[in-house]
Amino acid sequence: MQDGEILVIGCHSLQVIHTPGHAANHLCLMLLEDGLLFSGDHILNGSTTVVDPPDGDMSDYLNSLDLLHDACTAHQLKFILPAHGYVIGGRTTRRRRPSPGSRRTACGARPK
Numbered sequence: 001m002q003d004g005e006i007l008v009i010g011c012h013s014l015q016v017i018h019t020p021g022h023a024a025n026h027l028c029l030m031l032l033e034d035g036l037l038f039s040g041d042h043i044l045n046g047s048t049t050v051v052d053p054p055d056g057d058m059s060d061y062l063n064s065l066d067l068l069h070d071a072c073t074a075h076q077l078k079f080i081l082p083a084h085g086y087v088i089g090g091r092t093t094r095r096r097r098p099s100p101g102s103r104r105t106a107c108g109a110r111p112k
Helices: 058-073
Strands: 007-008 014-020 028-032 035-039 078-084
Touching: 014 058, 035 058
Parallel strands: 035 078
Antiparallel strands: 007 014, 014 028, 028 035
16 A cells, blocks of 8 residues: 555445554555544554564654645544554543434445
């Protein structure tokens, strides 16, 4: 997979982001329609990412964090799903129940 490549699976699009640092060939995936970032081992919840030279590089890791921040902002990503730990992000307040007419399927279409 190449940086910036978009993989279309049904009605979902995964965009590849090359994120070296933890490992030279590390990548993250953005699920564009749902505002999700699959961060792999680059961003974790509850532990620290290992950056072990020579394959890992701290400068690359920090640059990739900046790249992910920009991508999350540009694509309005709401949640980070790390390879280890719980989902990061979302609301900190109680969610309201959606009204019955506002239900949508995973691909955004209203159910019949």
